[in-house]
Amino acid sequence: MNDPVTGHCLCGGVSFVVTFSTENGINLCHCQMCRKQTGTLFSSWAIAERSAFSWQSGEDQIQSYPSSPGHERTFCSVCGSQVPMTGGNQVAIPMGLLNEDPGIRPQRHLFAASAYAGYPISDELPQFEAAPPEWGQRPERSDAGDTIPGMINGGFLCGTLRFHITAPPTKIMHCHCSRCRKSRASAHVSNLYIDPDTFVWNAGEENVTLYTLTDTQHTIGFCKSCGATAPLVFPGLAIVPVGNLDDVVDVSNAPHIFCGSKAPWFTVMGHVPQFDTTPG
Numbered sequence: 001m002n003d004p005v006t007g008h009c010l011c012g013g014v015s016f017v018v019t020f021s022t023e024n025g026i027n028l029c030h031c032q033m034c035r036k037q038t039g040t041l042f043s044s045w046a047i048a049e050r051s052a053f054s055w056q057s058g059e060d061q062i063q064s065y066p067s068s069p070g071h072e073r074t075f076c077s078v079c080g081s082q083v084p085m086t087g088g089n090q091v092a093i094p095m096g097l098l099n100e101d102p103g104i105r106p107q108r109h110l111f112a113a114s115a116y117a118g119y120p121i122s123d124e125l126p127q128f129e130a131a132p133p134e135w136g137q138r139p140e141r142s143d144a145g146d147t148i149p150g151m152i153n154g155g156f157l158c159g160t161l162r163f164h165i166t167a168p169p170t171k172i173m174h175c176h177c178s179r180c181r182k183s184r185a186s187a188h189v190s191n192l193y194i195d196p197d198t199f200v201w202n203a204g205e206e207n208v209t210l211y212t213l214t215d216t217q218h219t220i221g222f223c224k225s226c227g228a229t230a231p232l233v234f235p236g237l238a239i240v241p242v243g244n245l246d247d248v249v250d251v252s253n254a255p256h257i258f259c260g261s262k263a264p265w266f267t268v269m270g271h272v273p274q275f276d277t278t279p280g
């Protein structure tokens with residue numbers, strides 16, 4: 001066994017302790033549901049035994065969304081972070097929530113056939129086109145929702161929110177800071193920065209809940225039904241999580257920022273610009 005590690009959601013309300021077996025590895029899942037829920041290019045999670053896991057706080061503020069038959073996705077109702085999912089004698093831990101090095105490393109890509117075409121997988125890890133063999137059949141969901149031709153379209157996991165963007169982004173960045181990792185519970189976030197005048201809500205704006213981390217300006221938007229990350233539209237700037245998108249924007253050459261606080265278990269794929277903090 002590895003050493004026990006702690007983890008919590010962005011707001012800190014939901015917290016836990018877990019010990020991973022040395023046989024476990026981290027799954028990087030590229031399915032549409034994971035991308036839509038976390039707003040990232042892929043989710044990052046590992047299985048632990050239920051007996052090696054305990055909640056420290058906040059179980060009562062966990063909300064769940066039935067994303068497919070017999071499968072619930074859980075999130076913090078206050079800050080929207082994806083949180084551990086318990087089931088039977090196992091628990092799935094979203095790795096972005098961890099405070100320390102869990103001792104395990106990425107092992108494989110799941111649902112590689114659904115990987116976001118704007119950031120092709122470029123490392124040497126084994127790839128499974130869909131679910132790993134031990135899961136049996138687990139079909140991918142592909143309900144993109146209504147899209148407007150010629151625009152960059154996107155939406156939520158639950159389908160209540162739809163939006164489109166009328167012009168290319170002004171900037172694209174992949175951020176590895178600890179707040180971003182906690183808020184999306186994955187290795188890093190990937191965001192489009194756009195002119196707010198080019199952002200249009202088609203439906204569901206009223207479902208977006210905003211959360212600002214105490215004593216900071218770090219704000220996150222999420223769907224109050226499914227917990228999926230939402231675009232943020234401020235005067236002068238809008239930020240759109242790449243995981244929300246149904247259309248392809250090439251984000252493969254965008255800089256990775258705050259790599260100085262990168263998750264110890266993650267290695268950035270490909271030869272892309274990396275900065276300890278920001279490009280300056």
Ligand SMILES: [Zn+2]
Nearest residue numbers: 009011076079
């Ligand atoms: Zn929270």
Ligand SMILES: [Zn+2]
Nearest residue numbers: 029030031034
């Ligand atoms: Zn997935």
Ligand SMILES: [Zn+2]
Nearest residue numbers: 175176177180
């Ligand atoms: Zn960040």
